[in-house]
Amino acid sequence: DTEVTQTPKHLVMGMTNKKSLKCEQHMGHRAMYWYKQKAKKPPELMFVYSYEKLSINESVPSRFSPECPNSSLLNLHLHALQPEDSALYLCASSAGGGTEAFFGQGTRLTVV
């Protein structure tokens, strides 16, 4: 099973709202990722967690706040977003060590 599950699939939020994206995997993977993808662009790395610790933050604005409650779960807390933050947000996981990563189906976020 190479499934990574993301919820919700679609989210519309106002600029003053607070919302969270959720990601879950049960492959025993120890690395989890958040990527952002705009239309017709490749995925852009936001955060990497290794062994439940934040190991990479690609200079992401503080209105995006990641959290890794345990080895199977990854959250992305959203607050005071801008319309330009509208995108497909992708979660992925891997066993680490440069091995292959598997993506969830993504959350399509629209900020109004």
Add this chain to the structure above:
Amino acid sequence: QKEVEQNSGPLSVPEGAIASLNCTYSDRGSQSFFWYRQYSGKSPELIMFIYSNGDKEDGRFTAQLNKASQYVSLLIRDSQPSDSATYLCAVNPPGGYNKLIFGAGTRLAVHP
């Protein structure tokens, strides 16, 4: 110079032909290389990974790696209209970090 470069296409091939997709990378120490397929509006799906120089075959797909030339390719034999998608090349850079750097993707169109 971009870290991972791909021709954006579109690459148009007739059904049944071989599609050849190419990717170059800038960091000579990179160790892991991946090909993802992404249909419009969907998340990336891993189709091949390769770590060693040479060829790796899986069904209709062959990945080729030449570290001396910093070049990765993907061959799709007997191309089908269902192969029409964007193909993303991804590289794990050196440094022990669990991160994937994506190329811009090549759009493949297989016509009947």
